[in-house]
Amino acid sequence: MKRIEAIKIISRHIKEKDMVFSTTGMISREFCDIKDRNGNFYLLGSMGLTSSVGLGAALCSRRKVFILEGDGSALMDMGTIATIGVQKPKNLTHIVLDNESYDSTGGQPTLSGKVKFEKIAIACEYKHAARVTTKEQLEKSLNSFLKKNGPNFILVKITGKSSKSVQRVKLTPAELSKRFALFGQRS
Amino acid sequence: MIKASKFWKILEEKGYNFFSGVPCSILETVYHELATKSYITYIPAVRENVALGIASGACLMGRKSGILMQNSGLGNIVNTLTSFNLIYKIPVLMFITWRGHMGKDAPEHIVMGKKTLKLLKNIGIPTVILDQDPDREISWAIDQAQKKNIPVGVIIKKGVIR
Numbered sequence: 001m002k003r004i005e006a007i008k009i010i011s012r013h014i015k016e017k018d019m020v021f022s023t024t025g026m027i028s029r030e031f032c033d034i035k036d037r038n039g040n041f042y043l044l045g046s047m048g049l050t051s052s053v054g055l056g057a058a059l060c061s062r063r064k065v066f067i068l069e070g071d072g073s074a075l076m077d078m079g080t081i082a083t084i085g086v087q088k089p090k091n092l093t094h095i096v097l098d099n100e101s102y103d104s105t106g107g108q109p110t111l112s113g114k115v116k117f118e119k120i121a122i123a124c125e126y127k128h129a130a131r132v133t134t135k136e137q138l139e140k141s142l143n144s145f146l147k148k149n150g151p152n153f154i155l156v157k158i159t160g161k162s163s164k165s166v167q168r169v170k171l172t173p174a175e176l177s178k179r180f181a182l183f184g185q186r187s
Numbered sequence: 188m189i190k191a192s193k194f195w196k197i198l199e200e201k202g203y204n205f206f207s208g209v210p211c212s213i214l215e216t217v218y219h220e221l222a223t224k225s226y227i228t229y230i231p232a233v234r235e236n237v238a239l240g241i242a243s244g245a246c247l248m249g250r251k252s253g254i255l256m257q258n259s260g261l262g263n264i265v266n267t268l269t270s271f272n273l274i275y276k277i278p279v280l281m282f283i284t285w286r287g288h289m290g291k292d293a294p295e296h297i298v299m300g301k302k303t304l305k306l307l308k309n310i311g312i313p314t315v316i317l318d319q320d321p322d323r324e325i326s327w328a329i330d331q332a333q334k335k336n337i338p339v340g341v342i343i344k345k346g347v348i349r
Contacts, residue, residue, distance in 0.1 A: 045270030049240045056244020079233030087230060173274040177247065185249040
C-alpha cells in the first residue's frame with residue numbers, strides 16, 4: 001500500500017468534529033492535498049512533537065483525536081508513546097505510517113524495520129494495537145478500533161516513494177493555529 | 188520569597204490550571220503542594236519538549252497552560268520553541284529553575300547556569316526572574332505571553348519558593 005492510499009483510507013474515517021494532528025514533511029502535505037479541513041493541524045517543523053501536541057489536545061476534549069505521523073517521527077520521541085499509554089485518553093487514535101525511511105530528506109533508512117511498534121504500544125498500555133500491511137487490514141482496524149475506547153495504535157506498513165509534485169501547506173503556522181483553535185474550541 | 192501554596196494561588200487566580208513538566212529539586216515544595224490541588228491537571232512528561240508539546244495541545248484547546256522544568260532541559264526545547272511555539276503563536280508559560288546560578292552548583296550545571304538567560308533571549312523568549320514581588324513578576328509574564336502570543340520564561344532560583 002502506498003502512503004497516499006493509506007492517507008485516503010484514513011481520511012474517509014475522519015468525521016466532521018474529529019481533530020487530526022499530522023507530522024512534518026510529506027505526510028502533512030499529502031494529507032492537506034487530499035482532505036484539508038479546519039480540524040486538521042499540520043506541524044510543519046518540530047519532528048517528533050505531533051504525538052505530544054495531540055495528547056495535550058485529547059486530554060482537554062471529548063472529541064476524537066487522530067495523531068498521524070511517520071516512523072522517523074515516532075522513533076524520535078518514543079517516550080511519548082509511554083506518556084500516552086499511561087494517560088490513556090479514550091478518544092485518541094495514534095497512526096504511524098511506516099516506510100522505514102526518512103522519505104522527505106531523500107529516503108535514508110530509519111530503524112523501524114527492526115522495531116515492533118505495535119508491541120511497544122501494548123507494552124506501554126495502549127488499549128488496542130495492530131500492524132497492518134494491506135488496505136483491507138487498515139480498513140478493518142479502523143472500523144474496529146474507532147468503535148472502542150482508546151488509546152488505539154495502528155502501524156501501517158507503506159511502500160513506494162512520494163510524489164514530489166504535492167504542494168506545501170499554504171497557510172502560515174499562525175493561521176493554522178487560529179483556524180484550529182476556532183474549530184477545536186467550538187462545542 | 189514565596190510559599191508554594193501562594194505560587195499556585197497566583198496561577199489559579201489567573202486561570203492557569205493545566206501543567207506538564209519534568210521535576211527539579213528546586214521545585215520540590217511546588218510539586219508537593221501540587222499534589223493537594225485537584226483543580227490542576229498535571230501531566231508528567233518524559234522530556235521537556237514533550238511537556239511543552241502537551242501544554243501546547245491544551246493551549247490550542249483554550250486552556251491556560253504551563254510547564255515546569257529545570258534549565259538543564261533547555262536544550263531539549265529549543266527546536267520546539269523555534270519551529271513550533273514561536274511561529275504557531277502558542278503562549279505556554281514556562282517555569283524554569285536556575286541550577287548553576289552564580290556558578291555555585293554541581294559541575295554539570297555550571298555551563299548552562301551561565302547561559303540560561305542569554306540562551307532564552309537569543310531565541311526571542313521574554314524572561315522574568317522570580318524574586319521580590321512574585322505576584323507582579325508572574326503577572327508580567329502572563330501579560331507578555333498573552334500580548335505577544337508566545338511562551339514566556341519565569342526563572343526560579345533555589346530558595347525563592349519555599
